[in-house]
Amino acid sequence: MFLSLSGIRKQFGDHVAVHSFDLDAAEGEFVSFLGPSGCGKTTTLRMIAGFELPDAGSIRIAGEEIGRVPANRRNVGMVFQSYALFPNMSVADNIAFGLKMRKVPAAERKARVAELLELIHLPQSGGKYPYELSGGMQQRVALARALAIRPRVLLLDEPLSALDAKIRLSLRQEIRAIQRQLGITTVYVTHDQEEALSLSDRIVVMSQGRIEQTGTPSEIYNAPATEFVARFVGTLNLLPATVTDAASGRVRIAGRELRAASAVEAPSGSSATVALRPEAIVIGDGGSEANRLDGSVSDVTFLGSIVRIRVRVEGVDAVVALDTFNNPHEAPPRIGDHLRLAFPPEALLVLPHAPDAGPVAGDESLAPA
Amino acid sequence: MTAAVTAPRRRRRWGSPWAWLIFLLGVSYFVIPLIATIEFSLRAAYKDPVTGEFIRPSLAAYELVLKDPKFVGGLLTSFRIALITIAVSLLLLVPTAYWVRLKVPRARPVVELITLMPFVIPPVVLVFGLIRIYAPPPLAFLNSTFGTEAVLVGAYVVLSFPYMYRAVDTGLSTIDLRTLTEAAQSLGAGWPRVLWSVIFPNLRGALLSGAFLTLAIVMGEYTIASFMGTKTFGPYLSLLGQNKAYEPAAGSIISFAITWAAMFAIVIIGRANRGRTQPAGAP
């Protein structure tokens, strides 16, 4: 493995910011750290960069242990949320800074700067100063500056958070394109699930200094390992349930027996949380194998091609959101309408119950973006 | 618009009459002695070499002062010592203030208190301490001119602490110290490089104001210099005051003019470089 963290731990006073962090990233892989504020993403990234020393564990790049190597000798590129361009230097000087530190001859430096300005689509801006550039441009320069030294690993800490939505989207694609083109191993920190899902080869979902799940975007999205992941990735409806028959994957919700596609890990009789993907739910009776729930419409949101309907499920204090395609010949249901919802067993995920789980479905933050 | 609406607006624009009164009082407090000194310095009579007549007002006092090699020498010595003091003070305080902010922010109040020591310990006490230590062997630095000047620079560096530290610290507070440092480090810069290439250049304005205050202090310092017997500007002016009437006034005005010139030079240098530094508040 190219970048390998094992058993990394970091404590500030008596607060453990990162518990025991393991990650193996292949060369050229794009890995995201995803999690809520304060979960330890930045701290982990800073340990890779060398700005914090881990209390335990080892960090290796290409087999070489770098846990105790000073930051300025790690050859790791870093991009910050606040851009952190040197205000006293021109764009070209910013990009050339790392090369100067490496005593690269002036002519070579100039050529490399020109090459990078080309790469970030700012070929004419070498003579400008950071304050003359927009935020998006500054961040591209910061990216070029980090890449100029041909780092072994590129680290980005919420690089798009300070930008407005439109630029965020285009720059995100640009970052990914450049990363693919250079084949550089990249760790990207974000608290935006959409960003992580769309960019990454692999996502590490973190919570309170621990890894909740590591997997590809589709694994994280389709098969969340824990309730936290299901909740945070945020596209799932969560319902409280009781496991009735673990072996055959049967659970009870609001007095109805529902079936999952496979056996349930939790023991029979225990309580669990059931996750439903909004795009798997249909209105009506569904097929003969389908699970069914009844409820009344609590909200209808017209989103253009998609209409999102929220349904309060009878017998449980939970709201289920489902997406239907807009049909110009048919009016969407109205608030208060009674609906029957159906979904196949494969769409039903049973998650081990977390006792401290807060409100389940119907939570705004859980709605698909 | 009614008068009731416009009146408060106008007042806000021009300030209240009381504010103006106090402002004018303040200005007169500084300007009247200055004008009086100028007027007095012009009373020295100029003796026409042809007619033998005495002419006043004249610039005779200025001519005498400027022709006096001791005046020019004192001024140059003070200026030289001031420049060395500024350099030493910057080299000492910029890394210190930087390190304290970055690594031991909890120690900031302590360091701040230490830099205020010159306000607590009067120069007379300081100079007696210095003479006690550096006059007798084994540390008899005060026996040589070079040694004396070195001790004097040391004392002035201490005197400059309150102004210089505050200027530097304020300057540091306007830049994102930690992130800029880390950006430079990740690009391969060691501590000296970070300080020299990233921190110093972005503190230009703050360093200039600290340097100016230090210059002003050193140029006018009397107590320490006179007890140590160095021939700087302050003791010279005082000596002049004991023996002559009009010349000390002229000397004061000249030194005042030089100080102001230095201040304007700093403002102009600061302006010229403004385009190269980030405006405050930019991300």
Ligand SMILES: Nc1ncnc2c1ncn2[C@@H]1O[C@H](COP(=O)(O)OP(=O)(O)OP(=O)(O)O)[C@@H](O)[C@H]1O
């Ligand atoms: N230098 C420090 N001293 C003390 N505590 C710290 C320090 N750095 C981080 N922490 C704490 O460690 C925890 C993790 O912080 P970290 O910055 O890694 O979170 P994060 O996941 O990056 O969050 P965010 O999305 O807000 O940036 C937080 O509780 C934070 O308060």
Ligand SMILES: [Mg+2]
């Ligand atoms: Mg962070």
